[in-house]
Amino acid sequence: MAASTFPALLLAAMLLLMPGAEAVWLELPPSGTKCVSEEIQPNVVVLADYAIMYESHPTSHPTVAVKVTSPYGNTVHHNENATTGQFAFTTSEAGNYLACFWIDSAEKGSGTSLNLDWKIGIAAKDWDTIAKKEKIEGVELELRKLEAAVESIHHNLLYLKAREAEMRTVSEKTNSRVAWFSILSLGVCIVVSVLQLWHLQGFFRKKKLI
Template identity: 25%
Template sequence: MLLHYVFLALVLSPFRASAFYFYGYGGDRKCFLKELSKDTFLKGSYNLGVYDDKLEDYALPSQNDYGIVIDVEEVFDNNHRVVHQQSSPSGDFTFLALESGEYKICLQSQVNNWIGKTKTKLEVAFEVGFEAMLDSKRKDTLETLHGKVNILNSKIMEIRREQQLVREREESFRDISESVNSRAMWWIVIQVILLILICVWQMKSLRSFFVRQKVL
């Protein structure tokens, strides 16, 4: 019975989704951090609304007046930019993570004409998964048993990739720790050698001093 509930949970949640919105002004830039494993897709959907005094609400602006600039950067690679896209006020974009790590997704409203400082509302939604999973949602193949099994297999692959990412981080941390410990050990050895050399030098100096003073 427990396995049955786990299966349903995995099937009904074939991808990780998050949606939110924020208010600002034309030209504002907002960035989001996403941890992605290798070979996973990120699909982003956005909708820019501009405040209309007549409607007293936010409405979709003209494409001639506003646009959206989308940037995706690899945080783990000194913020290397891998996507730079200019698009309409409403739409979506997809991105394939070629390496495991943290990515920064930035969206900036762009004013194409001088129309003053206007209040804006940007709605953003992200879906993270595999291409087959995202396609299955659009084509409504979740109703078939074959589609559900494929999604479950993709979920298992995703979990394995997440585990691989954790193992890679553990290996990196272990290598750094071993390197630090090795340097600390060599520093202690060097200190001991210097201490021995100083002691030998002091003993020779004292012996020479006592000889000159005819003590020895």
């Protein structure tokens, strides 16, 4: 019993250290746009389901439009006149992915509510389908989840290490530029001081003060 419980507990602990599923409740106004963003690494699977919750606004039944864009502005999903929908993609760029929703029907009422279930990485995998396809269950399935979690955490650490190296390079370049600017400023001050001294000497000589 303890042996079968340990992998599940370890998996739960690992999942707390990494991005996974996130459920968001959005209140869409009659006019305007509501957006949700998530910073995601490259080569990560993203799966999201969205649906209008008519229970909160029973008198109106509008439809919504959704647009998901990558950090560089590329459209990865676009849908109109929807009440429910899903988008799934594998990220090719690192950065903030933006999902925007707005009411696009003539019937807007007082707005509507939308539920967004956003899953990233290991949380986006359909483990039931994988278990049936590969005929695994129990401890073996939990170990497979642990393996996927460890791999995802490893990729996260490599990504953070690369970002740290990139930020260090930018910081070093900035410090180098500041140092050169300081030297240049000091040189300009010295030249200006010498010119002022030369000008004052000439002025005093003309006035026969020296």
